[in-house]
Amino acid sequence: MKPLGIYIHIPFCLSKCNYCGFYSRGGTSAAEQESYIESLIDDIKTYSSLYGSRYLVDTVFIGGGTPSILEAGLVGKVLAALRAHFDIAEDAEITIESNPRTLTEEKLTAYRQAGVNRLSMGLQSFDENCLKTLGRVHTAQDFVSNYQMARACGFDNINVDLMFAVPGHTMDIWQDTLERTIALAPEHISFYSLQIEEGTPFYDLFMAGEFDQVPDDVDREMYHTAIRRFKEAGYEHYEISNCAKPGRQCRHNLKYWSMGDYLGIGSGASSYVDGIRFTQPPLSFFHENGFADDTAEFVFTGLRKTRGISLAEFKERYGRDFWKVFVDRRGALSPYFESGQLVEEDGVLRLSEEGFDISNAIMAIFV
Structure with missing residues (x-):
């Protein structure tokens, strides 16, 4: 059986961040969320009839949006449906994304009991002004409290998301965030330069000439400073925007950068299976890759990895x-x-x- 990654998209948030261009929405009711999960489980059953007998699922990534906004039992229902309709490897990497202020001890305990073994936490910055600029609803202390709670609940594989080149960002602010993150010793750290996405509040400010953009040379200095500090702290820089402790690379994301098969389930989720790229409504897309498509994608996704691509x-x-x-x-x-x-x-x-x-x-x- 071929290996398969499954991405589950949960498009709900407490509120949309000022930079977010992903398909997601804030302010949904519990009834809407429950209805969405029931529909998602129906999709799991449908996709199982197409792919379930030919693939062994070795990674699951529940992303969004903010999946941790859901009531804990709904996440368990999704994972139970996956196990009922797909073969899940015993050592599968199962990740859930989360944001501070949405996690509780009850949820974290339920995730562990449901088989989640990797937690991805959106910090972005330890600077309160940066968090407000980004439109985040949590504080730095919210993050630290949730991080420590996750450790106490048994999570030994945690990713922390960081963002740099935020309006008002300085090297001192960025270096403080780096040092405080390293001190927590997460197994994985993702660090992204702020990108201005169409359809976001930041894009509107940019088009109006009112966006206080960090100069490119400062952006690049922040990037290389992060790489240097993470390496000094024992992390491997294995992809443009990701580093990890030895053996803790994100197995699911490596599928994206290595042309592995992955199936996206949920509104707007993207897939690449059997050489076909397709996206669920409302972002409907379907394309059967030819030789030129596959070879080009193999190169420009593979070059994201620091190890590059093997010509053999x-x-x-x-x-x-x-x-x-x-x-x-x-x-x-x-x-x-x-x-x-x-x-x-x-x-x-x-x-x-x-x-x-x-x-x-x-x-x-x-x-």
């Missing part, structure tokens, strides 16, 4: 030499090889740390 793996997977497929891209890539931002050595093509600063420009050459 490319040939084994697609039956052709890498540079025969992309021979016409050599010229455009030459400046990046010469600058050391793109490196080919020992049969591996990868970006250097400086190459990550312009990764979009390099990856676009393969599209």
Whole structure:
């Protein structure tokens, strides 16, 4: 049986953050949430008839939105439905995303009993002004209290999400957040530069010329400072925006960056199964990948990983030499090889740390 990751989308939040471009909504009632879960379980049954006999599920990721906004029993119902209709590996990585102020001891205990073994917590910043700017509903102390509660409830695999280059952000603020996060010793840390997404309050401010954007050079200094400090603290920088203690990389997210099969269930959830990309309503999309699609995606997702892509793996997977497929891209890539931002050595093509600063420009050459 082939390995499969399953992503469960829970589109509910206490309120939408000022930067969030994901499909989600705030202010829903308990009745709406229960109805959504019943519909989601019906979808699980339907997808099981299509894929259940051919795949072994080795990762589950419950994301959103804010899944931890749900009553604890609803999360258990979803996982019970997955186990009833799919083969779930005994050592499956099962993650739930959460935000401070939505977690309780009751919920955390219920998650553990339902089989959740990885918790992802949205901190973003230890600075209260940054949290207010982002539209977060929690305080730094809310996060610390929830983090300690999660440890007490038995979670030994926790990710913390951070965000930098927030309006008003300074290096001192960012370094304080880094040090306080490292002191908590989470197993995994994700760190993202603020992106302005269309349809968000930040986008409206930007278009009106009222957005206090952090200069690019400061953004990049924050990024490289984070990488350096995490490495000094014993973390492996394994993907552009992710680091982990040894052996604690996010197995589910690695599927996205390695062209593994994953099935998205829930409103707006995206899938890549059997070479087909599709998205559930209301973000309906369907595309059957051809050779050019798959090879390009293998490259620009794989280059997100610090280890890059194996040219031997490319040939084994697609039956052709890498540079025969992309021979016409050599010229455009030459400046990046010469600058050391793109490196080919020992049969591996990868970006250097400086190459990550312009990764979009390099990856676009393969599209």
